[in-house]
Amino acid sequence: MSKVVACYKWVADEADLRIDADLSVDFSRVKGKISDYDKNAIAEAVNIATAWGEKAVGLTFGTAKAKQSVKDALSRGLEEGYWINADEAADADGAAVAKALAAVIQRIDDVGLVVCAEGASDTFARQVPSRIGAVLDWPVVTSVMKIEIAGNGLMTVRRLDDCMQTVKVQLPAVIAVLPEINTPPIPGLKAVMAAAKKPVHEFKGGDLGINFTPKTKAVEFKGYVMARKNVIFKEGEAADKVRELAAALRKEGVL
Amino acid sequence: MTRRRVGLFLTEEEKFDVIIVGAGPAGSACAYILAREGKSVLVIERGDTPGAKNVTGGRLYTYALELLDQGLHEEAALERKVIREQIMMLSGDRAITIDYHDPSFNEEGRPPMSYTILRGVFDEWLAGKAEEMGAMVACGIRVDELIERDGRIVGVVAGEDEMYADVVIAADGVNSFMAQRAGLIEDIKAETVAVGIKEVIELPAKTIEERFNLREGQGAARLILGCTEGIHGGGFLYTNKDSISLGCVFMPEEAGQKKKSVHEIFQDVKMHPSIYPLIEGGETIEYGAHLVSEAGFRGIPKKLFREGFLMVGDAAGFVINTGYSIRGIDLAIVSGIAAARAVIGAEGTAAAGPLYMEELKKIKLLPTMQAQDGFSDILETAWLYDKVPDLAADVFENLFTVTGEVPGSVKKDVMRLIRSNDLSAWQFIKLGFKGMRAL
Numbered sequence: 001m002s003k004v005v006a007c008y009k010w011v012a013d014e015a016d017l018r019i020d021a022d023l024s025v026d027f028s029r030v031k032g033k034i035s036d037y038d039k040n041a042i043a044e045a046v047n048i049a050t051a052w053g054e055k056a057v058g059l060t061f062g063t064a065k066a067k068q069s070v071k072d073a074l075s076r077g078l079e080e081g082y083w084i085n086a087d088e089a090a091d092a093d094g095a096a097v098a099k100a101l102a103a104v105i106q107r108i109d110d111v112g113l114v115v116c117a118e119g120a121s122d123t124f125a126r127q128v129p130s131r132i133g134a135v136l137d138w139p140v141v142t143s144v145m146k147i148e149i150a151g152n153g154l155m156t157v158r159r160l161d162d163c164m165q166t167v168k169v170q171l172p173a174v175i176a177v178l179p180e181i182n183t184p185p186i187p188g189l190k191a192v193m194a195a196a197k198k199p200v201h202e203f204k205g206g207d208l209g210i211n212f213t214p215k216t217k218a219v220e221f222k223g224y225v226m227a228r229k230n231v232i233f234k235e236g237e238a239a240d241k242v243r244e245l246a247a248a249l250r251k252e253g254v255l
Numbered sequence: 256m257t258r259r260r261v262g263l264f265l266t267e268e269e270k271f272d273v274i275i276v277g278a279g280p281a282g283s284a285c286a287y288i289l290a291r292e293g294k295s296v297l298v299i300e301r302g303d304t305p306g307a308k309n310v311t312g313g314r315l316y317t318y319a320l321e322l323l324d325q326g327l328h329e330e331a332a333l334e335r336k337v338i339r340e341q342i343m344m345l346s347g348d349r350a351i352t353i354d355y356h357d358p359s360f361n362e363e364g365r366p367p368m369s370y371t372i373l374r375g376v377f378d379e380w381l382a383g384k385a386e387e388m389g390a391m392v393a394c395g396i397r398v399d400e401l402i403e404r405d406g407r408i409v410g411v412v413a414g415e416d417e418m419y420a421d422v423v424i425a426a427d428g429v430n431s432f433m434a435q436r437a438g439l440i441e442d443i444k445a446e447t448v449a450v451g452i453k454e455v456i457e458l459p460a461k462t463i464e465e466r467f468n469l470r471e472g473q474g475a476a477r478l479i480l481g482c483t484e485g486i487h488g489g490g491f492l493y494t495n496k497d498s499i500s501l502g503c504v505f506m507p508e509e510a511g512q513k514k515k516s517v518h519e520i521f522q523d524v525k526m527h528p529s530i531y532p533l534i535e536g537g538e539t540i541e542y543g544a545h546l547v548s549e550a551g552f553r554g555i556p557k558k559l560f561r562e563g564f565l566m567v568g569d570a571a572g573f574v575i576n577t578g579y580s581i582r583g584i585d586l587a588i589v590s591g592i593a594a595a596r597a598v599i600g601a602e603g604t605a606a607a608g609p610l611y612m613e614e615l616k617k618i619k620l621l622p623t624m625q626a627q628d629g630f631s632d633i634l635e636t637a638w639l640y641d642k643v644p645d646l647a648a649d650v651f652e653n654l655f656t657v658t659g660e661v662p663g664s665v666k667k668d669v670m671r672l673i674r675s676n677d678l679s680a681w682q683f684i685k686l687g688f689k690g691m692r693a694l
Contacts, residue, residue: 018540029540031304189299189413190269192393 002112002172004056005082006045007101007132008038008073010066011122019223034069036179037117039076043184044147044177045115046077051149055079057108061100062089067202074195075187081198082108086205088212094127096212101128102135103208113154114174118143129176141169142176271297273598274411274420276398276433278305279374280315280584281568282426283381284323284591290388292599297420298385298392299413301427305394306378308428310453310545311584312491313373313500314476317366319585322592322618328366332380334495335474336367339467342579343490343529345481346648350529352477371474371493371500372584373455375541398427401436401564407604408437408563422598422607424565426591429546431570439566440556445508447550449488452521453502455541456534460497466533467494478579479503481644482524486510488640490524491581492533499534501525504547548574548583552628559615560608567594573620577630578639586620593618633690638678646676 013033018026034042042058049056057080058073060066066089070081084100086092092100105111114136116129126142133140146157150168158165159178169175187195205212231248233241249255273289275282278300289296302308314337320328340355360368382392402410402417410419425433429448434440460471467475479490487506492499503521510517524530548554548569555572559565567573568587575582596618597611615621633639649672654665673680 186395189393189396189416189418192396193297193391196391 002110003054003108004045004049004113004115005059005105005108005111006042006056006078007059007114007116007128008042008069009035009120010060010062010069011035011120014121023223023225025221025223032065032068034072035117035121037119037121039184040179040181041115041117041177042073042076042078043182047182048113048115048147048149057082059101059104060084061086061097063087070200071195074198075192076184077191079198081200082203083200084203084205084208086212088205091214091218092212093214093216094125094131096210096214098128098131098135099210100205100208100212102132103210104203105132105136112171116174116176118176118178129174133174136174138172138174139169140174140176141167143178144175145178145180147175147181269418271295271418271420273422273424274299274418275424275426276411277426277428277570278382278392278394279309279378279426279428279568279587280381281587281591282424283378283385284588285424285426285567285595286385286390287323287388288592288595289598290385290390294598296390297418298382298390299396299398299411300382300392300394301397303395304379305382305392306375309374309378310451310543311374312453312502312581313371313493313495314369314584315372315377316369316582316585319588321366323588328370332376333370333372335371335469335472336361337369337371337476338469338473339475341475341477343477343479344644344647345479345527345529346645348528349648349652350527351647351651352529369476371476371495373495398433401433406562408561421604422563422565424567424594425570426567427570429548429569431566434556434566434570437561437564439558439561443546446506447548447554448507448546449504449549450507450510450517450544451502451504451547452517452544453500454539455495455498455500456537457498457540458534458537462536463494463497463499469494478581479524481641482527483640484513484515484520485641486513487637498540499537501534506549548572549576551575551631552624553631555624560611562608563604565594565597565608565611567591573624575624575627576634577627578634589618589620590615593620629690629692633686636686638682642676642678646672646678649676
């Protein structure tokens with residue numbers, strides 16, 4: 001069997017975001033973190049690599065700030081860290097990100113599987129896994145909630161709207177996993193310590209020979225406030241209030 | 256200064272010279288010195304980042320940083336240098352503020368005497384400095400147990416992992432779990448700790464400077480008396496770069512007997528006509544509560560060490576509350592330095608403990624705490640927390656009231672006000688004697 005690459009994104013921690021009165025979003029106090037869903041992807045990559053008796057490695061594309069992600073990623077059971085350092089990452093679109101990740105995947109020896117999350121916890125655009133598959137010309141399976149090893153391939157279960165689909169896929173392949181696929185373990189002391197001595201490989205964005213110019217561009221980033229109707233039914237008996245509430249909900253199309 | 260990186264994994268994978276539990280000022284200062292002097296050091300921090308678990312109000316006396324390394328304060332993550340020392344007394348909706356401004360505290364060419372700090376920022380910076388020196392800092396890890404062999408502490412257990420060291424240093428704060436596991440302290444007693452609550456309220460730097468009469472980079476530190484509904488305790492206010500740290504400290508036993516919760520009392524403080532204009536328009540960006548060690552010198556555990564085990568900072572009870580200032584962060588750093596010196600200087604693990612006590616004396620920490628021990632007696636005086644601020648406000652009211660009537664004798668009025676506040680001159684004389692004896 002061959003190596004498993006877990007792709008992850010270093011995102012702004014939404015807990016630190018502040019939305020000001022004019023709905024502008026204040027990033028000034030924001031710290032970074034590995035996208036929550038990517039922690040599932042990393043854990044799944046490690047699980048499969050362990051079952052194969054192979055290595056799982058991590059890969060991320062980001063600005064210089066993403067460097068601090070590597071130690072965290074490596075404490076989660078990955079053996080080596082690859083990270084692409086590019087200023088362009090700040091406003092890259094899904095196509096550019098996928099091209100960059102694919103370029104490095106091609107430079108890693110003997111990759112059999114790429115595991116991504118279905119989407120990133122900041123934008124959730126769901127572009128990257130499919131686009132990596134397109135660049136590499138590998139099969140892509142998305143919305144995966146279960147993976148089993150089946151001979152030389154993988155048997156995956158996809159969660160669709162109201163049914164499950166079982167898909168067998170040949171390797172090499174790209175798989176996008178859903179959060180319910182596993183519960184990522186919290187790294188222990190030895191794992192955190194071991195992360196500090198694992199090999200880290202840095203690539204400069206400019207060295208990959210990629211045109212990063214985004215074809216989609218974020219024009220505006222704005223907070224929103226949920227508009228509430230603030231209707232209170234307080235007159236009359238309880239039964240009347242319930243009737244009124246039900247009528248109002250029906251009128252709104254909720255019931 | 257020579258810096259030597261230690262090949263942590265070149266020898267035994269799971270053995271360090273020193274394991275420090277807690278990456279606060281005490282732990283990081285200790286790690287900084289040890290790593291700088293070539294020891295292999297592992298710092299284990301429970302929070303996801305150093306300082307993440309901290310609630311301290313925030314003032315650092317600069318001498319402690321200078322003791323750690325000269326010039327360190329110039330690059331430290333600090334907020335404002337304190338140029339105004341203020342004491343505020345509240346009585347009902349009245350307030351008296353004493354504002355002491357002394358330019359000699361901040362003369363050119365010398366480090367300013369103290370800075371306000373935000374611990375989340377400062378602790379992360381200091382831990383980063385220790386890492387630069389070669390210490391390993393592992394965050395997001397809780398230490399569950401100590402490992403003991405033949406009566407000696409030889410390591411720690413965190414989850415499923417065991418890690419060994421010649422010395423384990425407890426820098427895990429007030430009510431130290433490590434010290435409890437080592438059998439050096441018992442579970443906390445209600446009378447030795449207070450509960451502190453704090454908010455960080457964000458405001459533009461300019462607004463803060465206008466409201467507190469400061470220039471850019473300058474700050475104020477204020478202690479507040481009479482804001483606790485008579486409960487043994489007080490308030491504090493520190494100006495940060497673009498926020499204000501405002502909090503109250505209460506003795507939990509007395510607070511438990513009140514109808515109002517400490518949260519409600521704190522809310523009243525925020526709405527006080529002399530406090531609210533200072534924080535008006537601000538946004539609370541942080542809220543927290545924590546225990547504070549209150550017993551001073553007499554609160555220090557009988558033994559601060561066992562073979563293979565030392566206690567530093569809040570874990571060792573190193574906090575001084577004089578009523579006009581609170582010190583803890585500087586003492587934490589200083590005790591961390593003392594512990595590092597002891598570990599470096601000791602021949603064999605058995606020698607480190609006694610040497611640590613020597614270093615604590617040499618570095619003037621224990622003598623300082625002993626010298627200020629008497630404040631605990633004074634601060635035990637129950638009527639300090641309501642009647643004194645009431646009386647002071649009554650006296651000022653008397654002095655400043657002009658109605659066109661013939662004023663009475665100030666001396667007589669003061670005596671009348673003392674009586675009307677259920678106090679007697681004799682109580683003041685007794686307190687004075689107590690103070691003289693204690694200090």
